[in-house]
Amino acid sequence: MKAENDSKHRAISENVKILDFDAQYADDVLNIQTECGLSIWSKNDYLGELERADSIFKIARTADEKIVGFALARLLIGAGGQNDSAIIAFDSSEILNIAVSNSFQHKGIGQKIFDAILGELRSKNIKEIWLEVRQSNASAINFYRNNSFELQFERKNYYSDPLENACVFQRIINH
Numbered sequence: 458m459k460a461e462n463d464s465k466h467r468a469i470s471e472n473v474k475i476l477d478f479d480a481q482y483a484d485d486v487l488n489i490q491t492e493c494g495l496s497i498w499s500k501n502d503y504l505g506e507l508e509r510a511d512s513i514f515k516i517a518r519t520a521d522e523k524i525v526g527f528a529l530a531r532l533l534i535g536a537g538g539q540n541d542s543a544i545i546a547f548d549s550s551e552i553l554n555i556a557v558s559n560s561f562q563h564k565g566i567g568q569k570i571f572d573a574i575l576g577e578l579r580s581k582n583i584k585e586i587w588l589e590v591r592q593s594n595a596s597a598i599n600f601y602r603n604n605s606f607e608l609q610f611e612r613k614n615y616y617s618d619p620l621e622n623a624c625v626f627q628r629i630i631n632h
């Protein structure tokens with residue numbers, strides 16, 4: 458039964474395409490955000506990402522065109538980066554949000570979205586990824602640890618409703 462489920466799951470994730478975010482997907486992203494209980498961004502916040510040079514925003518679409526996940530990363534200027542009016546050299550990044558619709562989780566889709574983000578960060582020569590996650594979010598923490606993220610520090614009482622610490626993770630990107 459497990460082998461049967463594993464191959465079914467593999468078939469689902471193999472048939473999922475990772476695409477760049479576009480305005481037509483904004484409502485789907487909002488629905489996934491709400492379903493997964495993520496911090497609230499408005500539709501305009503997501504649409505605003507289309508105008509930003511420091512945004513990497515991917516969605517996952519099934520073969521029957523259902524949007525089942527997304528991830529949004531922000532390019533940052535790290536300690537060694539340059540920033541003047543002529544040059545903006547990003548060398549760091551942060552994952553702001555990653556989510557897969559509940560009934561599509563544990564099928565390899567989150568991994569596929571993350572791999573697409575990572576590939577793009579590598580191509581831009583980004584050296585590290587940061588993210589923060591609720592201390593109680595065991596499945597996301599597991600996912601990040603499996604993807605070579607390491608806990609750096611905690612932010613006490615960072616989240617409200619409910620009040621909770623944030624765990625701040627970092628992954629060094631090896632080129």
Ligand SMILES: CC(C)(COP(=O)(O)OP(=O)(O)OC[C@H]1O[C@@H](n2cnc3c(N)ncnc32)[C@H](O)[C@@H]1OP(=O)(O)O)[C@@H](O)C(=O)NCCC(=O)NCCS
Nearest residue numbers: 463466467493555556557562563564565566567568590597
């Ligand atoms: C974190 C999150 C994005 C991961 O997405 P996902 O699609 O479930 O991730 P994957 O399926 O790629 O991997 C998750 C697990 O499924 C397992 N898995 C992957 N492919 C599988 C397959 N074919 N068959 C069985 N299990 C599989 C992975 O090994 C992994 O196991 P683990 O949880 O024991 O480490 C998802 O849990 C989520 O949306 N959570 C809610 C939103 C959230 O909290 N986001 C983070 C905010 S900081």
